[in-house]
Amino acid sequence: MPWDPLTEEQREVRELVRTLARERVAPRAAEIDASHEFPWDVVELFRQHGLFGLFFEEEHGGAGTGALLSLVAIEEVSKVCATSGLILAVQELGSLGLKLGGSEEQRARWLPRLASGEVLAAYALTEAGSGSDSAAMRSTARRDGDGWVLDGSKRFITNAGVAGLYTVFAKTDPEAGHAGISAFLVEADVPGFEVARLEPKMGIAGSTTGELVLGGCRVPAGSLLGQEGDGFKLAMRILDRSRPGVAAQALGIAQGATDYALEYARTRETMGKPIASHQLIAAKLADMEVMCEAARGLLYRFGRMVDEGADDAELTKASAMAKLLCGDVAMQVTTEAVQILGGYGYIREYPVERFMRDAKITQIYEGTQEVQRLVIAREMLRETRAFLLAGVT
Ligand SMILES: Cc1cc2nc3c(=O)[nH]c(=O)nc-3n(C[C@H](O)[C@H](O)[C@H](O)COP(=O)(O)OP(=O)(O)OC[C@H]3O[C@@H](n4cnc5c(N)ncnc54)[C@H](O)[C@@H]3O)c2cc1C
Structure with missing residues (x-):
């Protein structure tokens, strides 16, 4: 009797991911580690074989195969290359705000592009002065005309510089503690958004970890994710x-x-x-x-x-x-x-x-x-x- 609770269909997908990992990712792992370069070729491999789709529902262009199988996919890839496994894990991390709090319009616009891997995602919560104590963040967002203006910075953000879409948390009411934080979708090319630097690291060397600077970063009204104060x-x-x-x-x-x-x-x-x-x-x-x-x-x-x-x-x-x-x-x-x-x-x-x-x-x-x-x-x-x-x- 197998140890794992996977169905026959799930085992078949695991076999596919395992084969890709062994034959295509493993031979690149040492090089990715030594070069400290983000492995776009691995992203392309994942795109071609629909691996990003494992994290999304069918209605958004994903495989709709569920959470267990998506974890198995990350595990299989990470057996040979942790940087490559992280590319999958962060696509999920950076998409979850949309899945859990996005409007129909936001989801329809972004989820299919995230499911295909056309756009990579990132999640920007941490700041230089607030990691474990994330509610102590200092970045702010204020209404301006029909949009929002974000100011501040984020530190240690995975996929900095390679992501096309960032879920960014900022204070819309700095006096209100936890209830004053809101979430925003920020596209990489909006004015006032900059990746200031990338950090050299001990491990997961091919993954980018960077500082984001929000300097009068202007985003449209439709960028607010969920309700104001629910961030x-x-x-x-x-x-x-x-x-x-x-x-x-x-x-x-x-x-x-x-x-x-x-x-x-x-x-x-x-x-x-x-x-x-x-x-x-x-x-x-x-x-x-x-x-x-x-x-x-x-x-x-x-x-x-x-x-x-x-x-x-x-x-x-x-x-x-x-x-x-x-x-x-x-x-x-x-x-x-x-x-x-x-x-x-x-x-x-x-x-x-x-x-x-x-x-x-x-x-x-x-x-x-x-x-x-x-x-x-x-x-x-x-x-x-x-x-x-x-x-x-
Ligand atoms: C490579 C890398 C990638 C990252 N990617 C992202 C990302 O994509 N997005 C993002 O938002 N963040 C990201 N982070 C940030 C990461 O989540 C934080 O570094 C982490 O949460 C810890 O925060 P800190 O570094 O500020 O440490 P601190 O919060 O300053 O903690 C320092 C030490 O004190 C301990 N400590 C803190 N508070 C308590 C407490 N109350 N009780 C007991 N012990 C405590 C901690 O466990 C730790 O050992 C990344 C970090 C790295 C290094």
Whole structure:
């Protein structure tokens, strides 16, 4: 009996993505990492094979195959290249504002272009002074004639400079705290919008991470996403659904590292036998396998919850749990993979040091691991478990 809950049809799509990843993305992964260049050829590959469509409904030109399969696709690509897996995850992150809060007109205009991959998307919440405490943002938006003018800056924005459409959060009422934040759709070519710089990074080197400057950035009235003042709630609803994308990226990295270390341990010999036969190495491999499978269980459960129509409130904790476990597993497993390869694990000729560098970001973005724990504990405190204590004296 298969371990995963996928249907035959879902397995067929997974096989297609797996083949593309192995044959077309894997040979590019080391080069993408070394060059620090955004891999437009991988975007083109995803466009040609309809991979962006896995994140969208049929009515908007997508495949309509659901959340679970979209997570599986990110996982499969991330097994060989975390930068490429992130391209898929961020297309979802940057489109969720439209899916959850967009008007019919906004959705009809943008979702088909996002589903085909013609336009790449980005999500701009973080600022230099506000990451975990995102409500402390300082960017503003004020009404001006029949449009809005945005001022401020955003930091660490994935897809900066390659995205055509940004979901940008800004304060429309700076005195109103959370309730004073609104969301806007900002096209890359509007006046007053600039990508000021791109950050060199430890990992996911081919992904762009940049600073956006909004200097009197003028957008039309129809750019407001949802209602004025609903931006913070929208930002959190987006993260509830997007964090599992990071979890899928993390799991892919962890599984890729496990698979590589396993093959290496089979053939590398010390003291007259393959290192896999030394019990200390065998134990590491076993632990890595268990961690990946346990993380997959939480992640796929989230995918099934979405596909079965779970409401928003139920998703918050499940999403944070999947992100927390998958991110921590990715870091632990990749560190062990480097250890299994010994000195070869530490050098660029082998991919496991890249896996380890790439894994680290999954503990940081879309809410750090500390923030995930805060979210999980907050949700736990809302639950009633007193019945467990019944009869305990
Ligand atoms: C490569 C990369 C890509 C990114 N992509 C995007 C993107 O596309 N869009 C976007 O909007 N943002 C993006 N980010 C930003 C990312 O989400 C933030 O960096 C992250 O949320 C942490 O915020 P911070 O860096 O300001 O750290 P801080 O919030 O300053 O946190 C510093 C440390 O303190 C801890 N901490 C903070 N508050 C608490 C608390 N209350 N309790 C316990 N511990 C706490 C944190 O966990 C962390 O360890 C990206 C970042 C990177 C590095």
